[in-house]
Amino acid sequence: MTFETLNADFFGFENQLSDQEKQLIVELRAYLDTEVRPIVNGLWARAEFLPPSIVKGLADLGLFGQPWDETKRFDNSAVFRGWVALELARVDASVATLVGVQNGLVMGSIAVAGSPEQRTEWLPKLASGEILGAFGLTEPLSGSDTAQGLRTTATKEGDSWTLNGAKRWIGNGSISDITIIWAKDTADGQVKGFIVPTSTPGYSATVIENKQALRIVQNADIVLENVVVPESNRLQHSKSFRETAAVLRLTRAEVAWAAVGNSIGAYDAAVKYAGERVQFGKTIGSHQLVQDLLAKSLGNITSSIAMVVRVSAMLDEGTQRDEHSSLAKFFTTARMRETVAWCREIFGGNGIVLDYDVIRFFADAEAIYSYEGTREMNTLIVGRSITGTAAFV
Template sequence: MSTTSGKATGTARTRTDPLDLAGIDDMLSPEEKAVRAAVRQVCDSAVDPHVAEWFENGELPAIRELARELGGLGLLGMHLEGYGCAGMSAVDYGLACLELEASDSGIRSLVSVQGSLAMYAIWKHGSEEQKQRWLPPMAAGEAIGCFGLTEPDHGSDPAGMRTRARRDGGDWVIDGRKMWITNGSVADVAVVWARTEDEDGGVRGFVVPTGTPGFSAPLIKHKLSLRASVTSELVLDGVRLPADAVLPGVRGLRGPLSCLNEARYGIVWGAMGAARSSLAAALEYAGQRSQFGKPIAGFQLTQEKLAHMAVELTCGTLLALHLGRRKDSTGLRPEQVSIGKLNNVNKALDICRTARTVLGANGISLEYPVIRHMTNLESVLTYEGTPEMHKLVIGQAMTGLPAFR
């Protein structure tokens, strides 16, 4: 039975957003939408007009100016409380990551490493003096941080790290190397994890000003992914630090792993940004590209691809929102973060690859964002935990049996 307005009884008839067929936007508060809109505005003006050129040239020349702009918006360490940080919700942070990665994974990585790795480590595990010294300028984008855990020979197994910190009188002396470090060559401070020679042994975190003698950060070149991002090696050759450089609030791998879970949560959202951007490009292209006398959007096989991408984007975004709401209310367990990261990056890659086929040969051109997102996600797939490691985390949660060794 129809109403006089022509609407079916009990059914809301509004204009369909082809990128949000399930109406996820209706689940967001006006404040959350405002955060998203503010991030989208800065990305539209400061990132999108330049990012294809940055990617093609393999550089991020405006990183300090961009960091200050992002800091001015309150995006750096935005989910942390105090010390100049915005103290916003996990969902707010997730929406910001989605918009940042819709522009480029490298830009989201800049924000994620700054806020969820370097700043979070100091905020969660640092001394009051360390927090007061570093967090306010980092939140403002006046100081850039990096996070040194991965080594040339140890990625998924950080317990095997070779970087060592030894005591020398009242000082610490660190020797070692770290690899694939975002922001490394431009950082003002590095949070470096090293194995110590204390009686209890174990891993400790150190706050290392990058101007300290013996510290260097050679730029890693010849990347074919995350090219609009600064990636470096960290070399610590007899780096001498005072006793109060150590993070006092944590010992062992629990420290760096707690930071990684923060960063992985941002990836759960960010991957959906890359997926949305690619789907949007494919949808627009399919409506404009004509073959056999009509737009390719009118062919069944193209619509099947578009529908498949839309469903996967919807499911991944709903998962991200669920995890965000849970993080804000009761917190997240490691396996829950692993479910999100494993699923959403895999689905985002699938969406990007499918979108590439819709664009045909144009899909490999940087005039469109698809190939850039696709190659970036190949890095996102394996950093902050490879798919294999996340499967093992989930498997241990299901069975109670660790299968890492």
């Protein structure tokens, strides 16, 4: 199999990848096209999680644990990891979310805030897909204000901690083997992270029903009632929300990449449909208004690719800051919303039928637009950088 840049990569940014990185992209595309693409519409319609064989297949490709020394297959770049997120999302955003949660939020929490012993114990199990993880930060009454408004508590009692509280919108929360729970220490008021096996007494998770975006992802409400975990399960380097923010900084840029991938999924479907659908005696792709929608969509995608390539390169260089990933996240997700709407418009009435794919990308865009920091919160992070003044309430 030879490497070819995507049609939507109009300026050929993918050519910046190394030969080894390109080869894995080729393998990933082949796997997604043969094993994942044929089943995603059915899973999405039924709100069912991926079969275990698919999770194992993703793990076997080395998608879990790419950045971490204990588990990475080769010395890959942040730009490459972004392209992986894009490739996953252009087939299905739920698949990209699964990998993002496992690889970034869960393994990232342990890699960033865990001790060497914790990294050695947990990262290989997560990388192999032997266990699945979830990331428990958002709460029923605390979303954008988690830095200050976290209500879940952790109380030290001898050599163990007792956790009490609730979490909401936790991806993989009902099927995970462990969940990283962020809680406020009752002694010093600082946020700390804990590795919580989901079999621990007092831990319960309930799938959130009637969700109309990212339907393959099993988001859950989690309740913690006197959940006792040993000190050895506290992330040893988590001393405040700074460590939580460091994890989010790593993953926010990859969400921007997933937004671009979701846009491309809708764009690819629209281009294909425009070449097949005949109206007024010719394909609709030969009509000016359809070409206008496609050209505007490609413009959004191209500008977004340029931004995410650069922001991930800055991560590789060690120069990326919160405001950089925040600008990328809110810009690309806003452009994604425009793009999926224009692409859905090309289908007319057929655009609301799942058989044509585009409605799945259209609906999933709303979730990507909201998670990992809303547009408003990310604009305030950027605004603080511009003006030097924090405008958070």
